[in-house]
Amino acid sequence: MSNITTDFNDKTIEYKQLLDDFKQLLKKNNLKFTIQREVILETLYNLDEHLTPESLHNLIQKKFPDLNTGIATVYRTLSLLEESEMVTSLSFGAQGKKYELGAKHHHDHFICTICGSIAEFVDEQIEERQRKIAQELGFDMKDHSMQIYGICKNCQKI
Template identity: 50%
Template sequence: MLNENNNEEIIDELKKIVKQKGLKYTEQREIVLNILLHAKEHLTAEEIYNQIKKDYKDSNIGIATVYRALSFLEEVDLITSITFGTDGKKYESNAKSHHDHLICTSCGKIIEFIDDEIEKRQDKIAKKNKFKITSHSMQLYGTCDTCQDS
C-alpha cells in the first residue's frame, strides 16, 4: 500500500499542474484523486461517486463533476483507465509501480501482474527495431477462473 507521504507528494503534484495550466485548484479534483490513491482496486466513476457520498458527506460533488475530474486527472497523467467497451471505464492511480492487466470480459474482474520476462522481451524487441519505448500498457482480455466455471 502507498504511504501517506507519497500521497501528499501526488496531491502537491496535482496543485502544481493546476497552477501551471492557469486553472483554479478545486477540492473536488483532490477528493477524486484521494479516493483513487487509497483504492485497493480499479473503480468506475459511479463507484468513486458513491465513495464520495459515503466518505465526504459534506461535499456537494455531483456525478458530472466526478467525470470532469477523472477526465482532467487522466489528461495530466495522474490516473489511468481501462476501457470496457459499452460498460465504460475503470480508473486507478498512477502512483503504483508499473504493472500489466488481465481483464475478464465476462465479469470485469481485473488482475494486476508483473512479469520481468515480458518487460525484458519488450525492451529487446524495441532495441532490435531501433525504437525507444517511453511508456506502455498491456491488457490481456479473456475469462477469469470463476467465469470459466459458470
C-alpha cells in the same frame, strides 16, 4: 511462477507530493483547488482499485455526503488527471473505463469480460522481451500497457 509479481501495493509517490502535483495541474488549467477535487484524488490514492467514474462517485458520496461532489466533477477531474498521465485508464468497451492512479509500479492487466474483475501482474521475461523488441525495431520505449481480455476462474464455473 518465479518471475511473476502480482502484488503492487507500495506506491511510487508520497501523497503530499501527489497533492502538490495536482494543485499545480489545476492551476495550469485555471481550475480552483476544491475540497471535492482533493477527495477525488485522495480516494484514488487510498483505494488500491480500478474504479469506474460512477463507482468512485458513489464511494465519495457515501463517505462525504455533505460535500455534494457532482458526477461531472468526477468525470472532469479524471480526464484532467489522465491527460497529465497522473491516472491511467483501462477500457471495458461498451462498459466504459476504469481508472487507477499512475503512482503505482508498472504492471499489466488480465481483464474478465464477464464480471469485469482485474488481475494485475508483471512478468520479468515479458518485460525483458518488450525491451529487446523495441531495441530491434529502433524504438525508444517510454512506456507500455498490456491488457489481456478473457474469462476469470469464477466466471468459468458458471
